[in-house]
Amino acid sequence: MSASILLDQPGTVSYTNLDRIWGKVVVRCGKSIDVQSIVVKVEGESRTRLLAPPGPANERPKPQLEYHKILYKTQTVFPRPEILEANWSTSKxxxxxxPGTHEYQFSVKIPFNNSCASDVSQMGSMSISGSGIEVSKPPQSHVKKTLPPTLSGxxxxxxxxxxxxxxxxxxSFWKENPRAYAPFNFLPIxxxxxxxxxxEVYARQRHAFASFPEGAPAVKAKMSSIFSKSKQPSALATSNEAPSISVDARLPESSILTCNDDIPxxxxxxxxxxxxxxxxxxxLEISLIxxxxxxxxxxxxxxNNSWVIMSKSNMGVPIGAAFDPAxxxxxxxxxxxxxxxxxxxxxxxxxxxxxxRKYQIDVRIGIGYYGSTKSWNKVREGDGSRIVGRIALLSSGTLERADQQTQPQTIILPLRLDVSVFSGIAPPPQLLDAMAQARTKSKPKPTLDTKTPLDEKLKAEQGREPDMAVPQTPMEGPSHDFPARQGAAMSSQLPIYEDAPPSYEDAVGTDLPPVDVPRPNYAPPPPLEDDVLRGDEKKGFGGRRDS
Structure with missing residues (x-):
């Protein structure tokens, strides 16, 4: 006897909440076989395995395992209810x-939230590795939130x-139960x-370039005027004051990025x-951390993982004009x-x-400054490649000392912003309406004159109402401060929410149809045959034998 699973959707399609997984179980028998039932399970597992630090005597610690069954839905596809009713009197x-091939259809709906707080998750799991049998203790804490995405790597x-x-x-107890296994990717709403x-939210860095030696550009301009008989030798002389700049990396408030989408x-x-x-x-280099x-x-x-969004160097692109005001x-x-x-x-x-999993945007911007207006004019006229070539010659010390006044200063300013990455699968309007109605019925609206002890304390200390207090402006650190301080919104008046954003509940989405919106192509690294983490999957996928 052999069993296999055929899903209606190909394996590259990512399922999401409220989807129904359609498919069929194919059982092939070479002869007549007695079975009790054929059960289909849609499961999700979150497994971790870490080594504790060595003890005081440098003894080798045992690996710590933690196992959560975040999704567990079952459906009996054989025998059918009508067959059970026909055999109820015989207690068969x-x-x-x-003999032959038998096909059994199944359909299971994916809920919103994880189900690891149920009784099935309280059991420990067993894993067989090269060092022996490892048994995980039942987890003591759970987090009830939206089902997480497929994660590997x-x-x-x-x-x-x-x-x-x-x-x-x-x-028969002595005969092995045939099993079939079909993985799928999951991407939550x-x-x-x-x-x-x-x-906007922002990260900011400041930098002041060092001034070049006084008189050097003027002397060079004067020597040039003697041999070229120029009547305005001082026109090319630059100010001794070096540029001072501030660089901002800004994102729209809430700092949300979308999978398979560009960065605003x-x-x-x-x-x-x-x-x-x-x-x-x-x-310029932009990375997602x-x-x-x-x-x-x-x-x-x-x-920590990093994905390089873009990276360019040796650009030599002018920023504004040389005589821009402060x-x-x-x-x-x-x-x-x-x-x-x-x-x-x-x-x-x-x-x-x-x-x-959380994310940050890392922006590293390199800005250069030339010590003479003549060198700046070469960059502005499109001769940036020549200037870049001169940078390499200057570093090797092959140019004359008199020409070293054109040597640029370059600084790399790092900027980081905390961001949230969303899946790009927007919730349907029917779901948002159902959630709004559920929240209106379950929670009364708070009164406006409600004050907390903290409000009274702030009022006493500041001498005014807490909601009239001016929010602090983020300070601008020097260029060597890293990571950069993340600013609040660019507006002095921040929005005040009456309540936290609604969360999804499985009871609300019971009667809702599957989400019919465009879905991004989510392709996590292919999972490896991880014997250390999963153990012997032939005995229940992770060491737990199903009865």
Whole structure:
């Protein structure tokens, strides 16, 4: 006897909440076989395995395992209810399958939230590795939130996987139960997005370039005028005051990025003083930093991943004009990163019982400054490649000392912003309406004159109502401060929400149809045959034998 699972959707399609997984179980028999039942299970597992630090005597610690069954839906496809009713009087608990091929349809709906707080998740799990049998203790805490996405890329340490499993239960204890296994990718519906406010969040860095030696540019200009008989030798002489700049990386308020979409980023360079010499964009790199927190019992670990969105160097692009007044803001051309979408291997931000993922945007901008107006004019006239070539010669010391006044100064300014990555699967309007009605019925609206002890304390200390207090403006750190301080909204008046954004409840989505919206192509790294983390899957996928 053999069993297999055929899903109606191909394996590259990502399922989401409220979807129905349609398929069929195919059982092939070479002869008549007695079975008790054929059960289909749609399961999701979150597994972690970490090593604790060595003890005081440097003894080798035992691995800590934590296992959560975040999704567990079952459906009996054989025998059918009518067959059970026909055999109810005879108390027959086995049924005979004749030789041949038998197909059984199934359909299971994926809920909103994880179900690891149910009784089935309280059991421990067993894993067989090269060091022996490892048994995980029942988890002590759970987080009830939206189902997390499929996650891989941490072999032997952490994974979140979803699969459909079919088990043909035999009547004899000594005969193995045939099983079939079909994995699928899961990408959750994104939470409701806040209404756009037009404000921005930002990270900022300041830098002041060092001044070149006094008189050197003027002397060079004077020597040039003697041999060229120029009547205005001082016209090319530059001011001794070096440029001072401020660089901002800005995102719309709420800082939300979308899977398989570009980044709504703005980069602004602001002149803080009056200088006769221009500045130029030398390099630009934008990366997405993923911070994954893994927990196994009392052991914690943080893993970092990075995805380079774009990277360019040796650009030599002028930023504004050489004689821009103080306070001038120049935006960096957005076509440098527009169209560079997030990779399809990026999972949306999530939090589950033993694994969580959050993100940051890392912007590294290289800005240069030349010590003479003549050199700046070469960059402005499109001779940036010649200047870049001279930079390499200057570093090797092959140019004359008199020409070293054109040597540029280049600084790399790092900027970081905390962001949330959404799946791009928008909730349907029917779901938002149902959630709004459920919240209106279940929670009364708070009165406006309600005050907390903290409000009274602030009122006494500041001498005014707390809601009239002016929010603090984020300070601008020097260029060596890293990471950059993240600012609040660009507006002094922040929106006040009456309540937190609604969360999804399974009871609300019971009667809703599947989500019919465009879905991004989510392709996490293919999971490896992880014997250390999963154990012997032939005995129940993870060491647990199903009865």
């Amino acid at each position: 608990n086995t049924f005979t399958l004749p 941490f072999p032997g340490e952490a994974e979140i996987r979803y699969f459909v499993k079919a088990t043909v239960r035999r009547s 994104e939470p409701p997005r806040p209404t756009p406010s037009g404000n 980023l703005r980069i602004l360079v602001k002149r803080l003083n009056k200088s006769d010499v221009g500045i130029f964009l030398q390099s 993923g911070i994954t927190k893994v927990r196994a019992q009392d052991v914690h670990r943080t893993e 306070g001038t803001e120049v935006p960096i051309a957005e076509n440098l990163w527009r169209g560079q979408t997030l990779p399809n291997t990026v999972a949306p931000s999530f939090e589950t019982c033993n694994i969580s």
